[in-house]
Amino acid sequence: MTRATFSGIVSRLLHLARTELALLSGVLIVALGIWAFAGLADETFEVGGQAFDQAVLTAIRPGADPSDAWGPWWLQVAAGDITALGGIAVLGLFATIVVAFLLIQRKRLSAVMLVLGLVGGVMLSEGLKGVFERARPPALYQAVETINASFPSGHALLSTVFYLTVGVLLARILPRRRLKVFVLGTAVLIALLVGATRVYLAAHWATDVLAGWSVGAAWAMSLWLVASLIERRQRARHATLQDSPDPAAPPAARRDPMQP
Template sequence: MPQPRILVPAVAGLVFLGLALLIVSGRSFSLDTTLIMLFRDAANPAVPLGPAWFHEAVRDMTALGSFVGLFFMALTATLALWLCGYRHLAIGLVVSLAAAFLASTGLKIAIARERPDIVEHAALTFTASFPSGHAFLSAVTLLTIAGFVGIASRKADIARFCMVMAVVMVGLIGLSRIYLGVHWPSDVLGGWSLGIVWSSVANAWLGRKMAASDPA
């Protein structure tokens, strides 16, 4: 029976590939519209559900998945690994995240899906819709950082704790994009799926290979 660490990224890869092919072929999903509207006031779809303070909290959460937010998380993790003597791991983290950023940009340009137009956007957008860059890059960044910290710590409980926290943050960042009306749910699902595949490969191959080159 396949282990979860193999089965999960394999399924995620199939989900991303299926979504990408359907979107490129011009397919739309009625569930996308239904899910976006769940976060909106039925009497006034321009307004997301919840009080004003909650709107601000969601915008704060989405900012964690922005380029600036992820850059500082990645910078902190990279410097911490470097200063702790895991210099190859630090380099591997930078390589993985830089390549993911290029891949995200290339996929958005190639697929060129339009942003949702059924509700007013509660945040500014500058790129195409699929895959969600916030969902993809936050998954790559946070899951890879968690994996690399787990590898460096050599302690299973620390690795599990870091991974759980990363999963929670990635989930909330992705949901915030739907709540703000700037992404279709399928954009976020596609970003999550590709991020799981990318970080799984980075952790299982690049992370362990780089760690083997660092002093014990």
């Protein structure tokens, strides 16, 4: 066996290990998300299970006036702006822009998965709210209007699904590892901030947000796993749904972004 042949085999094995490790990590995240949600649901709806939520609400909003919140006056204004990033209207607008861009770039599989992610996220949110029918924090504490049940937080769930999905899409096309880490870290940060503002504004109990993050992460990672498997299968069959490279791009730019 020549040195070149051996190096090629080692390179392929390392690439396979990285790829399969990513898939296994995705499965683990899905399992942990489901496990965390089940544990939160079990603890929350037991007798006396709201002690943690009540303690968090009292710490953040010690008074009955919505303006009587922990921190400077401008923090509540900033929280109101940030929480809108998880609303249906804002996410719908962002999603329309991203999907249009993906279709222009012939990334049909990514566009389909993003749409399925949001639509499925809305269905999960509303379905789980209907099952648990948990009451929101008392209205006199709330700094924003709320319209439906509390558990899980729809803002936390949908922002996790959308921003993580977009973050993964961007990370796949960026050339450097530090850029991938930055994009994914930013996506996670936005989702965390949106969820935190729901608690700060007393729109949700803390466990509602934790449950939303758990379900959102599990759903987003499930979609990524499905997309990865579909893309592998269709790439082998040269099907049309797979993310196609830009025909005008030079050959060097067309290689698989997941390859080293």
